[in-house]
Amino acid sequence: MMYGIIGVIVLLLILLICGFVIRKQFYREIDRLEAWKIDIMNRPVIEELGKVKQLNMTGEAEELFERWRKNWEDLLNDDLPAVEEKLFEIEAYTDKYRFRQAKALQARTETILNDAETKVNTIISELNELVDGEKQSRLEIEELAKVFKGIKKQLLTHRHTYGKAIKKLDSTADALAAGFGQYEQMTQEGNYLEAGKMADELKTQVNALAEKSAKIPNLLTETGSLLPAQLAELEEGYQEMTAQGFVLDHLQFGKEAKEMKDKLQFCRERLDAADTTDVEAGIQELKDKMDTIYDILEKEAYAKNYVLHNTQKVKQALEEISAKNDRMQQETDEIRQSYQLLQENMDVPNELEKQIEKLAKRFTLLEAKIPENQSIYSVLSDQLKEIEAQIKKLREDQETFTEYLQSLRKDEIDAREKIAGLKRQIQDIRRMVKLSNIPGLPETYKELFKEAQEAIRETMDSLNAKPLNMETAGRHLDHAAEITGHLQDHTKELVESVMLAERIIQYGNRYRRRYKKVADGLQRAEHAFRSYDYHAALEEAATTVESVEPGAIKKIETMVKSEEPL
Incomplete structure (x- = not known):
């Protein structure tokens, strides 16, 4: 509870x-x-x-x-x-x-x-x-009033520069003046919001009038005198070039000229009504079109000049490469008697000849069109330049093949000089062996010497073959150079081994009576030496002497190099 x-x-x-x-x-x-x-x-x-x-x-x-x-x-x-x-x-x-x-x-x-x-x-x-x-609209109206005053002064003092457009501009200025008065009436009646809208409209209209009053005089000058003069000059140039034999049908100049005049008339009518809408774009379009036609006419004039001044040069160049190809073909036939050529190389002069003949036909057709005045010179110029480019390419191909033929002779001369050098190298090797007073030569060395002589002989045989195959001769030469180089290295090693083995055995004789193992080792070394196994003799003698006098071999090598007596 x-x-x-x-x-x-x-x-x-x-x-x-x-x-x-x-x-x-x-x-x-x-x-x-x-x-x-x-x-x-x-x-x-x-x-x-x-x-x-x-x-x-x-x-x-x-x-x-x-x-x-x-x-x-x-x-x-x-x-x-x-x-x-x-x-x-x-x-x-x-x-x-x-x-x-x-x-x-x-x-x-x-x-x-x-x-x-x-x-x-x-x-x-x-x-x-x-x-x-x-407040804002009042300030804007004050500023607009100053601008408007300047516009009216411009229209008054330069009326002659506005042509027929002055009527429309005056009418617009009067309407704007009435608009300013309407604005003042609205403010006096307390209709400030409506007055603000009116101020915005006046600002747009005044700016538009200012832009027109600034542009129209220049636009009238362009459409009234400058562009018509340029168009007349263009028509005159076209007529002169036509009379000179230029083929200009592809320009459709009559149609283009009418369109340009219509565009010019359109711009004039717009300006007379004080309307600049599309006028600047139309004028720029006219200028671009006239510039394009001027460029085409200028290109045709340059093209004609190029064709007339270079046709003979191109013809001469064709004759030169044709003559050179004939000489190259003759040289190829001569070289073929002495050298083996690959089929693809043998066919080069024939292939070039076909291209030259084809190019000559093109040039003949082009040359025939020049006096007829029925072809567009810019087209002929482009075709002529293309032929020139192909002539340049053919010249380069001819030069490449000529260098190839020359290289065959050069390669043969180089190969013979190298094989002569290898023969001298063999003689130097023989002299080295003879001066070294080697008791005898190992069989392996004799075989290497024989192999080097055989390689040199095979190289000479390949160089003396008719026709000469330089690729085969080159392989034989590389092999001969490799074997001869190996023989030279082996000879140096053999001479050094003989000399060092003799010196070590002589040095080791001081220990022969005191140490039985030295006597036995040196005896084995001498046996190997007499058997022409100089490497084994050197190894056995060195091991024997090192066993009783560590470091002796290094000292002996130094003495041998300095040719000091033991």
Whole structure:
């Protein structure tokens, strides 16, 4: 029973505490809404409305002012008092712990304050738009008036440069002057928003008139005198070139000239109406087209000059490469008697001859067209340049083949000089062996010497063969050079081994009586030496002497190199 009472008391305490906390939160929210309401009431709307009174309070300005003032009074007299009443009700519900009703009323109150905030912001925004817009448009109109004054002065003092367009420009200027007057009337009547729109329209129109007044004189000069003169000059040049025999039908000049004149007339009509739309683009199109035709005519003139000045040169070049090919063919036949040529190399002069004949036919056809005045010179020039390029290529091919033929003789001479050098090298090797007083030569060395002599003989045979195959001779020469080089290295090694073995045996004789193993070792070395196995003799002698005197071989080698006596 006691625990039940205690539980009820604890529950009541928890409820009381929770209720106290929730009430405190609602009171804080009531304070926030109250502060918000006071902030809205203190907004400087009246001071801002005072700015409007500086304007002409008529028409549109007066209507806006009255609407803004009424909206502000309605907010002060209706919306904000309603908020005050609802705050009292929320507080009453909160005191009675009727939190659900207080929450719902609190949401409606916040909605009223949000609407009030929007109304105030709208009033201030629209008011600033009116005041600032009036100031901005007034400054723009003042600046536009200065620009407009300059335009009228330009139109007045330079009327003769505008041609027929002056009427349209004057009419546009008069309309703009009326627009400035209309703007002033709108501001006097308090219609500042409409006046702002009018200022924007005037700015666009004045800028357009300024651009036209600046461009039209130059455009009239171009379309009235410069371009017609250039077009006439172009027509005259075309007629002169046609009379000189140039074939220019591919230009369709009559059609192009009519289109250019039509475009020129179109631009003139636009300018007479003071309309520059598409005129600059049309003039640039005319210039580009005339430049293109000028370039084509100039190209034709250069092409004719090129054809007339280079035709004979090309003809002479064809004759030269044809004659050279004949000499090359004769030289090939002569060389074929002495050298074996690959079939593909033998066919080169014939292949070149076919190409020369084909090229000569092309040139003959081209040459026949020149006096007929029926061909486009730029086409003939391109064809002539192509023939020249092929002649250059044929010359290079001829030069390459001539160098190949010359290389055959050069390769033969080089090969004979090299084989002569190998023979001298064999003689030097013989002399080296003879001067070394070698007791006898090993069979392996004799075989290597014989192989080198045989390789040299085979090389000579291949060089003396008729017809000569330089590829085969080259392989024999490489083999002979390799064997001879190996023989020379082996000879040097053999001579050194003989000399060193003799010196080591002589040096080791000082130990022969004292050490039996030295006597036996040296005896084996001498036996190998007498058997012409000099490498084995050197190895046996060196091992024997080193066994009783470490380092002796190095000392002996040094003595041998310096040829000091042992």
